Amino acid sequence: MRGVAFVVVVAACGRARFEERTFDASPFEHIALEAEGGQVLPDFGIVTDPAASGGQYVMDMASLGLTGHGAAIVTFEVGGADTRPFHLWGRVLATDPAGDSFVFAIDSQPMQAFHTCVNGYSPTWQWVPLTPDHDGGMCLDSTALELALAPGPHTVVLSSREGGSSIDRMILTDDLAYVAAD
Ligand SMILES: [Ca+2]
Numbered sequence: 532m533r534g535v536a537f538v539v540v541v542a543a544c545g546r547a548r549f550e551e552r553t554f555d556a557s558p559f560e561h562i563a564l565e566a567e568g569g570q571v572l573p574d575f576g577i578v579t580d581p582a583a584s585g586g587q588y589v590m591d592m593a594s595l596g597l598t599g600h601g602a603a604i605v606t607f608e609v610g611g612a613d614t615r616p617f618h619l620w621g622r623v624l625a626t627d628p629a630g631d632s633f634v635f636a637i638d639s640q641p642m643q644a645f646h647t648c649v650n651g652y653s654p655t656w657q658w659v660p661l662t663p664d665h666d667g668g669m670c671l672d673s674t675a676l677e678l679a680l681a682p683g684p685h686t687v688v689l690s691s692r693e694g695g696s697s698i699d700r701m702i703l704t705d706d707l708a709y710v711a712a713d
Contacts, residue, residue, distance in 0.1 A: 559706035564605045564687070566621075566698045574691065575601035582656060584622065584700040593694035595629045602690040607703065609680045616677040619661040619687075620711035622699040623647035626654055630695025631670070635661060636688045637678060644692060649673040656699060658711035677707070 566589040567577045574593040579586060589603045609617075625631040625647040635645035648670035649659050660675035680703070689698065702711050 557706075559704060559709070560610055561706070561709070562607050562609070562703040564607055564701045564703070566603050566605065566689070566700060569603065569605035572602045572604070573600065574598070574694070575603050575689075578697070580699075588624070588697055588699035589689070590697040591630070591633070591691050591694050593691055595694045598691045598694050600691050602688055603698070604689075605687045605701070606684060607687065608684050609682050609703075611682050614679055614681040615705050616707060617680045617703050617705050618675040618707055618709070619678060620658050620675075620702045620704070620709075621645065621647065621661065622656055622658050622701070622711070622713075624656055624697040624699070625652055625659070627652055630693050630697070632692045633696055633698065634690040634692045636690075637680070638685055642688075642690075645689065646670050647696060647698070656713070658702075658713070660711075675707070678703075 565585050567585065567587045571577055571589055574591065575589055576592045577587050578590050580588055591598065591601055593600060628648065631646060631648040633645045634642050636642040644664040645661050647659055649662050650657055650673055660673065662672050662674055663676045687701065
């Protein structure tokens with residue numbers, strides 16, 4: 532039977548947040564993060580939605596089109612003893628091409644586009660992997676990007692690329708066959 536543990540992490544800004552980890556017999560590590568669980572800087576904002584995990588999600592509140600302000604910053608910790616590949620999944624709302632991407636970075640690694648349209652558009656929440664940004668943002672490739680993560684603390688930064696883009700929750704997993712779903 533699968534269970535979850537909640538680790539309280541006190542961020543530098545003084546806000547407590549919850550990092551959820553599985554602790555069943557699975558050899559894999561899954562780290563689930565609420566997008567609204569860390570720092571949210573304008574023009575990003577927190578929106579209430581009963582269909583969102585935790586009842587809230589983060590939206591880029593900037594005007595539609597390419598923008599440059601705002602961020603959601605969430606810290607997490609990788610366990611284990613070795614650097615290994617992870618996939619990142621996001622629970623996103625991608626209704627149309629006007630608001631379907633963020634800029635994404637982990638730690639000091641190069642920033643890249645996170646296209647939330649790689650599984651198509653939908654009026655409801657869907658899970659999508661972070662993918663390599665090699666198709667010019669045309670959302671043609673839904674192959675998950677491998678992120679090499681060492682044990683220890685890390686920071687995810689989502690910043691503005693297209694106003695209206697929305698994200699609810701993220702899962703980092705070293706189970707490279709895992710497909711996130713509700
Ligand atoms: Ca959420």
